[in-house]
Each structure stands twice: as C-alpha cells, then as structure tokens.
Amino acid sequence: MDPTLTADRVPPFQPLPLIVWGPPPAGVAHRERARRYDLQHQATTVRFDWPRQAVVGTTTLRIAGLPGATPLSSISIDAGDMTFKSVASGATPLKYDYDGSDLVVHLATPLRAGEKTSITIDYDGANRTKGAYFRPARHIVWTQGETEDTRFWVPTYDFPNDKATWEFHIWTAKGERALSNGKLAGSRTVGDSIEWHWVLDKPASTYLMTAVVGKYTVLQEKPWRNVTIGYWTYPDSIQAARRGFANTPEAVDVFSRKTGVPYPWNKYDQIVIPEFQYGGMENVTATSQNDNAILYPAWAEPQANAEGLMAHELAHQWYGDLLTTRAWAHIWLNEGFATFMEQIFREENRGDDEGAFGRLSAQEQVIDADRRARRPIVWDKWVSDPIEVFFSGHIYPKGATILQMLRHQLGDARFWKAMNRYTTANAYGNVVTDDLRKAFEQSTGRNFGTFFQQWVYGAGFPVFQVSSSYDRAARRVVVSAKEVQPRDSLTGFFDVDVDVEVRTDSGIVRFVVPMRNGTGELGAKVKSPPRSIRWDKGNWILDITDFPRSTAMMRYQLVNDDDVLGRIEAVDVLAQRPADQLALDGLVRAGRNDRFWGVRARALDAVGTWASVPNRAEIPAMQHVKTALIYATRDPDARVRQSAATALGRLTVSGNAATEVTIRLREMARSDPSLIVRGVALASDIRLEKNAALPLARQLMEREVWQNVIRAPAQAALKTLDTPEARQLLEEFPPGQQ
Numbered sequence: 001m002d003p004t005l006t007a008d009r010v011p012p013f014q015p016l017p018l019i020v021w022g023p024p025p026a027g028v029a030h031r032e033r034a035r036r037y038d039l040q041h042q043a044t045t046v047r048f049d050w051p052r053q054a055v056v057g058t059t060t061l062r063i064a065g066l067p068g069a070t071p072l073s074s075i076s077i078d079a080g081d082m083t084f085k086s087v088a089s090g091a092t093p094l095k096y097d098y099d100g101s102d103l104v105v106h107l108a109t110p111l112r113a114g115e116k117t118s119i120t121i122d123y124d125g126a127n128r129t130k131g132a133y134f135r136p137a138r139h140i141v142w143t144q145g146e147t148e149d150t151r152f153w154v155p156t157y158d159f160p161n162d163k164a165t166w167e168f169h170i171w172t173a174k175g176e177r178a179l180s181n182g183k184l185a186g187s188r189t190v191g192d193s194i195e196w197h198w199v200l201d202k203p204a205s206t207y208l209m210t211a212v213v214g215k216y217t218v219l220q221e222k223p224w225r226n227v228t229i230g231y232w233t234y235p236d237s238i239q240a241a242r243r244g245f246a247n248t249p250e251a252v253d254v255f256s257r258k259t260g261v262p263y264p265w266n267k268y269d270q271i272v273i274p275e276f277q278y279g280g281m282e283n284v285t286a287t288s289q290n291d292n293a294i295l296y297p298a299w300a301e302p303q304a305n306a307e308g309l310m311a312h313e314l315a316h317q318w319y320g321d322l323l324t325t326r327a328w329a330h331i332w333l334n335e336g337f338a339t340f341m342e343q344i345f346r347e348e349n350r351g352d353d354e355g356a357f358g359r360l361s362a363q364e365q366v367i368d369a370d371r372r373a374r375r376p377i378v379w380d381k382w383v384s385d386p387i388e389v390f391f392s393g394h395i396y397p398k399g400a401t402i403l404q405m406l407r408h409q410l411g412d413a414r415f416w417k418a419m420n421r422y423t424t425a426n427a428y429g430n431v432v433t434d435d436l437r438k439a440f441e442q443s444t445g446r447n448f449g450t451f452f453q454q455w456v457y458g459a460g461f462p463v464f465q466v467s468s469s470y471d472r473a474a475r476r477v478v479v480s481a482k483e484v485q486p487r488d489s490l491t492g493f494f495d496v497d498v499d500v501e502v503r504t505d506s507g508i509v510r511f512v513v514p515m516r517n518g519t520g521e522l523g524a525k526v527k528s529p530p531r532s533i534r535w536d537k538g539n540w541i542l543d544i545t546d547f548p549r550s551t552a553m554m555r556y557q558l559v560n561d562d563d564v565l566g567r568i569e570a571v572d573v574l575a576q577r578p579a580d581q582l583a584l585d586g587l588v589r590a591g592r593n594d595r596f597w598g599v600r601a602r603a604l605d606a607v608g609t610w611a612s613v614p615n616r617a618e619i620p621a622m623q624h625v626k627t628a629l630i631y632a633t634r635d636p637d638a639r640v641r642q643s644a645a646t647a648l649g650r651l652t653v654s655g656n657a658a659t660e661v662t663i664r665l666r667e668m669a670r671s672d673p674s675l676i677v678r679g680v681a682l683a684s685d686i687r688l689e690k691n692a693a694l695p696l697a698r699q700l701m702e703r704e705v706w707q708n709v710i711r712a713p714a715q716a717a718l719k720t721l722d723t724p725e726a727r728q729l730l731e732e733f734p735p736g737q738q
C-alpha cells in the first residue's frame with residue numbers, strides 16, 4: 001500500500017486542463033431555404049418495379065402562391081435522378097427543364113399570391129441511389145426521406161420548412177401489403193395486384209413520407225383511447241415483434257400525459273424493415289424500425305432491448321412530426337427532444353435509478369463529443385449532406401441533457417407546463433430554437449436568454465474545481481468552486497446553481513452554490529463533521545468536476561448515497577486510486593452489494609482494470625478480488641455477469657487460483673442463461689487459457705447464434721492470442737461471417 005495514501009488524506013487537484021476541446025467539424029454554412037410557394041396537398045400513385053428496381057409513379061402537387069409574393073412564372077420541384085413521361089396542369093401539358101435534381105415547371109399563366117394551381121408529373125426513377133430501397137432477401141421495398149431524399153422517390157418540395165397533407169395509392173402484388181402515412185382509406189384488388197389508398201389529413205413535412213411494401217403480418221395492439229396501434233412484422237417473427245414493441249401503449253400514455261398534448265395523429269403503426277441504415281425513422285403515423293433492433297430473442301434481455309428505440313421514435317410523433325425543425329441547423333428540436341422523451345419513459349417505466357443512469361450516459365457521450373469536435377447545438381455547417389450534423393453527440397445526447405437541466409431548474413410541474421405551451425403553440429408548424437426560449441419565458445415569467453446563450457448557441461460545458469473545508473469549532477462546512485474550462489469565443493463561464501449535499505452522522509444538510517463569473521462559495525452549519533459531500537447532487541449539470549475527497553469519504557458515499565449517480569461517482573473516483581487497498585475493497589463490496597446493477601457492473605469493470613496490471617499477481621488482495629469476481633458471476637443480472645466474466649479474463653493469477661478461474665469461466669461459457677454472457681466468458685477463457693481453451697471454443701463457435709454473440713467475442717480473443725492454432729480456428733470461422 002502506498003504509505004502516502006491514507007484513508008483520510010485528501011489528494012491534490014488533477015493537473016489542468018481536464019478537457020481539451022476538439023476542433024470544430026468541417027463544413028460550410030447552409031441557410032434555411034427560402035420558400036417560393038406553398039405545397040398544400042400531394043396525391044401520388046406509385047408502384048415499385050422489382051425487375052428494374054424502379055419507382056414508377058404519377059404525382060399531383062396542389063400549390064398555392066405565397067401571400068405577398070410576386071407572381072411565379074415557373075415552379076421549382078425537387079426530383080432526384082428521374083425521367084418524366086409528362087408534366088401537365090390538368091389536361092394542359094407544361095414545358096419543363098430538368099438537370100437531374102431540380103425540375104423547373106413553366107406555368108401556362110403566372111401563379112399569383114393566394115391563387116392555386118396543380119401540377120401532375122408522370123415519373124420513373126430507375127437510376128436512383130437513394131429514396132427507395134429494394135431488399136431481395138425479404139422481398140421488401142422501403143423508403144427513407146430524411147434528410148432530403150424523398151425527392152428520389154416522389155417529386156416534391158423536399159425541405160422541412162413547409163407542411164402539406166398527402167395521400168398515396170400504392171400498388172402491390174397480391175399477398176403483399178403497403179404501409180404509408182395516415183389512415184387506410186381503402187384497398188381494392190385488380191387482377192394480380194392490390195391498390196392501397198392511404199390518406200394523411202393533417203399537415204406534415206415531406207421528408208416524413210413513407211411507403212413500405214412486402215409480405216407483412218399486422219398485429220393489432222390494444223388501442224390507446226381511439227388511436228389504433230399496429231405492429232407490422234414478418235410472418236416468422238410474431239413473438240419477437242410483440243416483445244420488441246411491447247410497451248408502446250404505455251409510452252403513448254406517458255407522453256400524452258407529460259406533454260399535456262394527447263397523441264396528435266389518427267393511428268400509430270410501427271413496421272420492421274430489413275437492412276436499414278438507421279435504428280428507426282419516425283415517418284408520421286408509420287414509423288420504420290430496424291428489424292435487428294426490434295426482433296431479438298428473449299434470452300438476449302436485458303442487453304438487447306428495444307424500449308428506448310420504440311420510445312424515441314414514438315416521441316418524434318410530437319417532436320419532429322407535429323413540431324418540425326424549420327431547418328437542419330435546429331435538428332436538436334427533433335432529435336434532442338426525442339432522446340429526452342426516451343429518457344423520461346425509461347425513468348417512468350423503470351424507475352429513478354434507470355432514469356438517472358440514462359442521463360449519465362448521455363452526459364458522457366457529450367463530453368466525448370466535445371473532446372472530438374466541439375460545436376454549439378445549433379449548427380448549420382456541413383460538407384455535403386445535412387445528415388452530417390446529426391450524430392456527433394451535440395444533437396441527441398446534448399439536446400436531451402439541456403432539457404434535463406431545464407427540467408431540474410424549473411421542477412417538473414413548471415417544466416411540463418412550459419413544454420405544453422411550446423407544443424401547443426407550434427403544433428402542425430415549424431420551429432427554430434428561439435420558439436422554445438419564447439415559450440419557456442412566456443410560461444414561466446423567467447428570462448432564459450443567458451441559459452440559451454451559454455448552453456445552446458455557445459459550446460462546451462463547465463469544468464469545476466471544487467474544494468471543501470470544515471471548521472470544527474464553528475461546526476461549519478464551506479464548499480467553494482471555480483470554473484477552469486478553456487475559454488474562448490464559443491465557451492465562456494456558465495451561470496449555474498449547483499445542489500450540494502453534506503451527509504453527517506447527525507443528518508443531511510443541503511444547499512445551493514450559485515456559480516457566477518466562474519466562482520461560487522457557500523457555507524452551512526452542520527451538527528457533526530461531514531462524512532460525504534456531493535457537488536451537483538443528482539448529476540443534473542453537464543460538467544466535468546474535480547473535487548478531491550478522501551478515500552474514507554468516497555467509501556462512505558459509495559455505501560450511503562441514495563442517488564445512484566453519487567454511488568457511480570464514488571466508483572469512478574475510487575477506481576483512480578489503484579494503490580489504495582481501501583479503495584479496492586470498496587469497489588469489491590459495491591460489485592457484490594449495491595442494489596443497482598449499473599453500480600455493480602461499473603465497480604466490477606474497475607476491479608477488472610485493477611486486476612489486469614501484471615505485477616499485482618502476488619499481492620494478497622488478489623485472492624480477495626478473485627473470490628469476489630467468481631461470486632459476481634452468479635449475479636441475477638446478465639449485465640453484471642458480463643462485467644464479472646470480462647474482469648476474470650483480465651485477472652493475473654497463477655496456480656490453483658488460475659485453475660479455479662478457468663473452471664468457472666468454462667462453466668459460464670457452457671451454461672450461462674444469457675448467450676451474450678457465454679460469448680464473453682468464452683473470450684475470457686481463450687485469453688487466459690490460450691490453446692487449452694480452443695477445443696471448447698471450436699465447439700461453441702459451431703453454433704449459429706443470434707447476432708454472432710458467441711462467435712464475435714471469441715474471434716476477437718483469438719486474434720489477440722495469435723498462435724498457429726488460434727489462427728487456424730479463425731480461418732474456419734472468419735470474422736464477419738454469420
């Protein structure tokens with residue numbers, strides 16, 4: 001044991017900087033497209049021609065001149081890689097120009113403000129690279145519009161800042177079905193074909209147009225009020241679909257209650273689609289879901305779980321479809337909100353610990369994102385496709401984190417009242433970030449200018465150095481903090497009010513430290529010395545905090561904090577003290593005793609890291625660690641057993657202890673109830689036992705298992721082993737092969 005690290009010693013601050021901001025992502029600014037006309041309604045008849053993999057259709061756009069606009073002699077329509085048989089207004093053919101992406105239709109008479117016209121286009125899209133996707137393995141065609149790809153299967157106004165109603169007549173072969181937006185108005189059989197007529201009678205942006213065609217079984221869920229709920233799945237995957245979509249009615253209810261806006265459309269269908277590039281897509285009333293994400297076997301729970309995806313896409317029916325970003329720069333108003341609602345459903349459905357854990361994981365993603373490439377949430381720069389701004393971490397997790405901070409600042413009642421105002425004021429419309437600020441200010445009477453400037457239009461987050469002192473005579477504890485993040489034109493100080501909690505043997509004292517211009521300090525009377533002190537109780541603030549506290553304090557926090565994120569913080573701090581056996585002992589105990597699986601798993605991960613350092617093999621604590629890890633392999637939660645199996649594979653033990661470990665790993669590889677855990681245990685066995693583990697590896701790898709959960713980890717372990725025998729086995733089961 002390091003003699004300088006006694007349990008009561010407070011270590012120094014970590015060296016600065018605690019974060020280096022990554023350079024902003026590449027790209028040039030893209031302003032919102034200026035609307036020239038108003039698309040009001042669009043009716044499309046379409047069929048998908050398998051032999052040519054072509055989209056063949058006729059579409060009629062009803063268009064009105066914008067109020068106050070000068071008369072238009074031509075109309076520009078988005079159309080990607082199409083050919084046209086005719087363009088007409090009623091019976092009158094119209095002249096047009098086409099450059100492969102922009103169809104300019106010359107009107108017979110100029111369209112004046114307030115006047116209406118209609119344009120009918122007979123089109124064929126055979127050379128398309130986007131928009132509609134033919135998937136032969138399941139003989140299914142699906143479409144994907146977001147961001148600006150609807151134009152590759154329907155000529156339309158393809159930018160989110162206009163809303164229209166629409167209808168589709170979709171032709172399929174007999175035995176197939178077609179799903180689209182809105183209400184199924186009818187279907188009729190003509191020869192060997194069926195025509196399906198779908199009508200969306202409330203306005204939406206055209207990137208939400210969808211058509212999916214194939215052999216589907218439709219499972220009708222119990223309705224929510226008068227909203228019908230359907231699950232569209234493959235005939236061979238009915239049980240899995242019921243499992244994957246299971247909590248949809250509950251989520252509809254939670255979101256309707258929280259927002260105060262009942263589900264805003266006539267029905268809600270979810271359909272699984274094959275070989276999809278995303279998790280899901282919130283096409284209005286008709287969400288597409290990646291079949292790999294939804295259709296998982298029962299044993300893969302809880303690692304596999306579709307509830308978050310289900311809730312996310314459902315939340316878009318409000319945030320994204322009912323209220324739609326006016327330009328891609330504000331896409332967090334769709335995606336950050338859907339991610340936030342996903343967190344809300346997790347909290348409602350699985351409890352506060354799960355909710356808090358979800359918030360923490362979002363914050364961790366944001367911190368990583370700013371390390372890679374810092375940028376504000378509102379951001380209009382990309383290289384070639386607006387989808388580039390979506391997935392950096394500044395939209396989904398940061399958007400959700402910002403809403404959680406507002407929720408915490410206001411408290412639930414006032415927060416949801418403000419959300420209701422924002423939602424009702426902008427229903428069926430388009431929004432930018434300032435609409436959110438205005439609604440929150442009008443609803444609460446507070447000023448949110450600084451908040452939005454610092455967190456939404458600015459970039460980065462605070463890095464706190466926090467210290468505390470205790471005056472025994474005065475029985476007073478003082479907590480002071482300063483912000484030490486690197487500052488520049490994008491990142492300044494953050495004015496936040498931070499919740500502090502002091503636990504003592506004579507009770508708990510809570511107070512708030514206001515951070516202003518980068519500093520804050522507050523003291524409070526306590527009846528006895530602090531046993532633990534939390535900075536930002538509940539972890540609501542997006543930040544990095546360095547708050548050096550003694551090992552004794554952190555151990556106390558790990559055992560006694562009622563906030564799961566306080567116990568996680570203690571795990572993370574103790575994990576940084578590898579030479580401190582009291583810290584290690586705290587982690588081992590948490591891995592066994594904590595009531596929340598996430599704390600147990602994280603503690604075991606830390607123990608695994610500790611145990612992997614080679615020169616630890618001979619120290620007495622290793623025996624203790626080994627015993628604890630083997631105990632954890634019988635944890636009721638598969639995620640904890642997975643952490644235990646991984647940690648065992650990193651253990652540096654020898655002799656009898658090593659034998660005991662490999663025996664247990666082999667038992668797990670053969671018989672753990674979760675095949676995911678079996679795969680991880682096998683990989684650990686391969687790493688520890690080298691060639692001796694290969695016969696079992698061969699035996700287990702021969703089995704075809706969902707998503708390769710046994711073969712893939714084994715392959716990774718074989719690669720690191722790199723013996724001739726391992727290479728031979730890898731040749732038999734090459735990575736990437738299903």
Ligand SMILES: [Zn+2]
Pocket residue numbers: 312313316334335338
């Ligand atoms: Zn989304």
